[in-house]
Amino acid sequence: MIAKKVQFLxxxxxxxxxxxxxxxxxxxxxHNPNEAILTEATKAPSSDNLFGTDRMGxxxxxxxxxxxxxxxxxxxxxxxxxxxxxxxLGIVSGYLGGFVDVIIMRFADMMVSFPGMALAIAIxxxxxxxxxxxxxxxxxxxxxxxxxxxxxxxxxxKHEDYIKAAFMSGTRTHNxxxxxxxxxxxxxxxxxxxxxxxxxxxxxxxxxxxGLGAQSTSIEWGYMLNEGRAYMQSASWLMIYPGLAIFxxxxxxxxxxxxxxxxxxxxxxxxxxxxxxxKTKGESLA
Amino acid sequence: MLKKQLFKRFTQIVIVLLGISFMSFLLIYLAPxxxxxxxxxxxxxxxxxxxxxxxxEELGLNKPFLVQYGDWLSKCLKGDFGTSYSQGRxxxxxxxxxxxPTLNLALLSLVIMLIIAIPIGVISAIxxxxxxxxxxxxxxxxxxxxxxxxxxxxxxxxxxxxxRLLPVVSTDMGFKKMLLPAFTLGFAMxxxxxxxxxxAILEEMNQDYVSGALARGISASTVLxxxxxxxxxxPLLTMLGLSLGSLLGGTAxxxxxxxxxxLGSLAISAIxxxxxxxxxxxxxxxxxxxxxVNLMVDISYSYLDPRxxxxx
Numbered sequence: 001m002i003a004k005k006v007q008f009l010x011x012x013x014x015x016x017x018x019x020x021x022x023x024x025x026x027x028x029x030x031h032n033p034n035e036a037i038l039t040e041a042t043k044a045p046s047s048d049n050l051f052g053t054d055r056m057g058x059x060x061x062x063x064x065x066x067x068x069x070x071x072x073x074x075x076x077x078x079x080x081x082x083x084x085x086x087x088x089l090g091i092v093s094g095y096l097g098g099f100v101d102v103i104i105m106r107f108a109d110m111m112v113s114f115p116g117m118a119l120a121i122a123i124x125x126x127x128x129x130x131x132x133x134x135x136x137x138x139x140x141x142x143x144x145x146x147x148x149x150x151x152x153x154x155x156x157x158k159h160e161d162y163i164k165a166a167f168m169s170g171t172r173t174h175n176x177x178x179x180x181x182x183x184x185x186x187x188x189x190x191x192x193x194x195x196x197x198x199x200x201x202x203x204x205x206x207x208x209x210x211g212l213g214a215q216s217t218s219i220e221w222g223y224m225l226n227e228g229r230a231y232m233q234s235a236s237w238l239m240i241y242p243g244l245a246i247f248x249x250x251x252x253x254x255x256x257x258x259x260x261x262x263x264x265x266x267x268x269x270x271x272x273x274x275x276x277x278x279k280t281k282g283e284s285l286a
Numbered sequence: 287m288l289k290k291q292l293f294k295r296f297t298q299i300v301i302v303l304l305g306i307s308f309m310s311f312l313l314i315y316l317a318p319x320x321x322x323x324x325x326x327x328x329x330x331x332x333x334x335x336x337x338x339x340x341x342x343e344e345l346g347l348n349k350p351f352l353v354q355y356g357d358w359l360s361k362c363l364k365g366d367f368g369t370s371y372s373q374g375r376x377x378x379x380x381x382x383x384x385x386x387p388t389l390n391l392a393l394l395s396l397v398i399m400l401i402i403a404i405p406i407g408v409i410s411a412i413x414x415x416x417x418x419x420x421x422x423x424x425x426x427x428x429x430x431x432x433x434x435x436x437x438x439x440x441x442x443x444x445x446x447x448x449x450r451l452l453p454v455v456s457t458d459m460g461f462k463k464m465l466l467p468a469f470t471l472g473f474a475m476x477x478x479x480x481x482x483x484x485x486a487i488l489e490e491m492n493q494d495y496v497s498g499a500l501a502r503g504i505s506a507s508t509v510l511x512x513x514x515x516x517x518x519x520x521p522l523l524t525m526l527g528l529s530l531g532s533l534l535g536g537t538a539x540x541x542x543x544x545x546x547x548x549l550g551s552l553a554i555s556a557i558x559x560x561x562x563x564x565x566x567x568x569x570x571x572x573x574x575x576x577x578x579v580n581l582m583v584d585i586s587y588s589y590l591d592p593r594x595x596x597x598x
Contacts, residue, residue: 110302110305110306113576113577113580114302114306114572114576115531115535117535118535118536118553118569118572119569121538121553122310122313122557122568125554125557126313126317126557126565198431202431205435206539209433209539210554211558222433222435225435225436225439229543232439232447236443239439239440239443240440243433243436243439243440247432247436250431250432250433251431254427254431
């Protein structure tokens with residue numbers, strides 16, 4: 001247990017240092033990330049431009065550093081919106097039951113029986129490319145997991161005596177939801193969200209890579225990779241460094257998420273997956 | 287009993303497809319941008335207001351929403367998904383052209399994934415908590431955390447550009463062209479599967495029948511190969527079904543990197559050119575194929591696992 005705590009601490013420091021890179025970007029960056037000097041275009045990495053320059057002559061190192069901001073910020077917004085939407089729908093669905101439950105859960109079933117990313121790509125594409133729309137699109141297809149989780153937790157405590165007592169003494173529904181249901185559901189949802197950060201970050205970067213997320217006005221790693229792709233033969237650094245930045249950040253969040261789950265949940269992920277598969281197997285034949 | 291389940295599943299599929307069709311229609315209906323303008327933009331001409339109004343009349347775009355949806359749905363049921371705005375060809379043709387390359391790529395990537403994931407998962411489980419296990423888990427972690435588009439770009443760069451082992455761009459649609467994209471997809475999926483295999487094998491190892499077999503003096507390797515591995519592979523089927531389903535929806539990122547024309551890149555080009563009938567057709571196609579694949583997986587379970595047939 002102590003080893004696990006130490007491990008968690010190390011990963012936490014890893015993540016916090018990435019966060020501080022984002023916060024202190026102006027002090028770390030060596031150049032203005034948006035300053036284009038066309039005479040300096042696609043220069044190889046040197047002591048002046050650590051990661052070289054892009055096709056507009058902008059310093060890649062500074063752009064990668066500033067990219068941390070976009071990536072962390074948009075991923076955080078995405079995870080929060082998925083958590084809030086899924087959490088609210090799940091709690092309401094579980095507590096109210098009946099018709100509301102049927103509608104919400106059938107809708108969730110429908111979303112699950114469909115490859116989410118394909119739908120998200122279509123939604124993002126139709127709404128027009130921007131980070132905001134990419135976040136909305138991914139939220140629309142990812143909330144179901146959190147809703148199911150919140151609903152199952154609510155169902156577990158719904159028939160506890162203290163909830164009944166609250167109901168009997170005339171506590172209003174929204175108060176029961178906010179004061180009793182939410183606090184018991186939130187910790188699990190937050191842990192799930194923490195373990196999902198890395199994956200969500202990859203999805204967002206993938207959207208930007210496809211040109212459906214960030215646009216040229218913002219500094220984003222996925223978009224940088226997409227731009228650098230065309231210069232693979234002449235300027236390979238344009239596709240190596242932004243990719244490395246995504247990779248390192250995702251690794252940091254995945255390590256932290258895994259160790260957080262290890263710490264709080266004695267059940268290993270393997271077993272959880274195993275159970276899930278058995279459950280879907282059972283459901284499909286029930 | 288099986289017939290009853292099948293019937294239930296079919297009605298479920300029909301209901302979900304109806305829902306998806308309604309959603310995809312609504313999505314396009316609410317979409318900003320004028321499809322008629324987009325159609326003219328493709329031809330490069332600047333139309334008069336009357337010409338655009340005529341076009342709207344012709345396409346039925348000025349009818350009420352539900353009427354449009356009904357018209358569209360009844361056409362879809364006859365297999366007519368409309369005509370692509372950007373290319374002027376029937377959407378069903380454009381989709382069906384891409385089915386074979388998509389299927390080939392999906393199957394090859396699954397094979398590559400299994401070749402990587404199963405040995406790693408098995409070895410990792412046998413050497414649980416040993417050095418080899420940690421190395422294998424490190425690989426698993428790498429596969430989960432590396433962006434697939436970056437893996438694709440690096441492969442293209444090192445194997446295609448630096449070593450020149452495989453063609454970077456070729457018109458030939460054969461095996462060689464599929465190898466790099468399939469490897470990229472296979473590598474990205476392998477981590478998840480290796481974890482699953484490891485977990486399943488560890489769980490089987492703790493079963494009573496394993497101790498029983500070992501106590502009867504059956505060698506450990508026989509138990510592993512004949513009992514543990516076959517039993518541990520069964521749960522992979524659900525995951526494989528889900529993976530195949532989403533792979534058949536196209537893998538836009540990889541297709542674009544390796545300029546491999548399958549469904550994913552078709553969807554992206556449909557989106558960038560605001561080709562609404564094509565987007566709708568694509569969404570319906572993936573919904574259908576995803577559900578059919580998963581239905582097949584469920585049916586095959588009852589054949590592969592006798593316990594389920596008896597309803598135990």
